[in-house]
Amino acid sequence: MHALSTHDQRHLLLDDLDHSRATLRVRRTGKPVHTVYLDELAYRPTRQWLAERHRRWPATTSPYLPLTSQTATNHTQPPVSIQAINKPLRAHDHQAGRLRADRILYEAQHTDDPLDLIRVFGLSPRTAMKYIPAAHPHRSQSDPIVS
Incomplete structure (x- = not known):
């Protein structure tokens, strides 16, 4: 919906989600911060993901919004891989x-x-x-x- 690149998606931080304004800051190296305004269609699944994220990995210290079972428990706190973004899409030929x-x-x-x-x-x-x-x-x- 917001046409974020896989790089942008992988590096979204929890702290960049502003619940009171329903916005998400997208930080890009060497570029100005891009603010995404989340309407209800985008914000609802974001809230659902946060609840699921907390249910699955309540003790994770990862600063990233997207997680996998590997990144949630990795103490070095890497972002998710490109494959974590692409694999579900490829399953639907995208x-x-x-x-x-x-x-x-x-x-x-x-x-x-x-x-x-x-x-x-x-x-x-x-x-x-x-x-x-x-x-x-x-x-x-x-x-x-x-x-």
């Missing part, structure tokens, strides 16, 4: 990168403004600018009379 790109492209089809993509997904201006002509190819074709 790929995280393609889902991300499709979600951003879908949003770009409903806007002509790359600033919307930057705000919603935390994209760089350069990346946002690539999605607009991809979403509206009929608008970006050169005029044969002018060329």
Whole structure:
């Protein structure tokens, strides 16, 4: 829904979830913090996951929001692996990168403004600018009379 990369998903921290505002901060190395606003559709499963996480691993000290049985009990506190994100998706014939790109492209089809993509997904201006002509190819074709 929020088109977070697998890297972003793996490195989400419990402390970055603000329950009072229903927001999630996404920290990206060398980039500004991106704030994700969680509507009820996204926030409900987040709350359910937190309850399940506590039920399964009540004593875990892992700072990460996503956990597996390996990372919950590992004293070095690593984030989950890329496979932990991708394996459930592959079982349904999906790929995280393609889902991300499709979600951003879908949003770009409903806007002509790359600033919307930057705000919603935390994209760089350069990346946002690539999605607009991809979403509206009929608008970006050169005029044969002018060329």
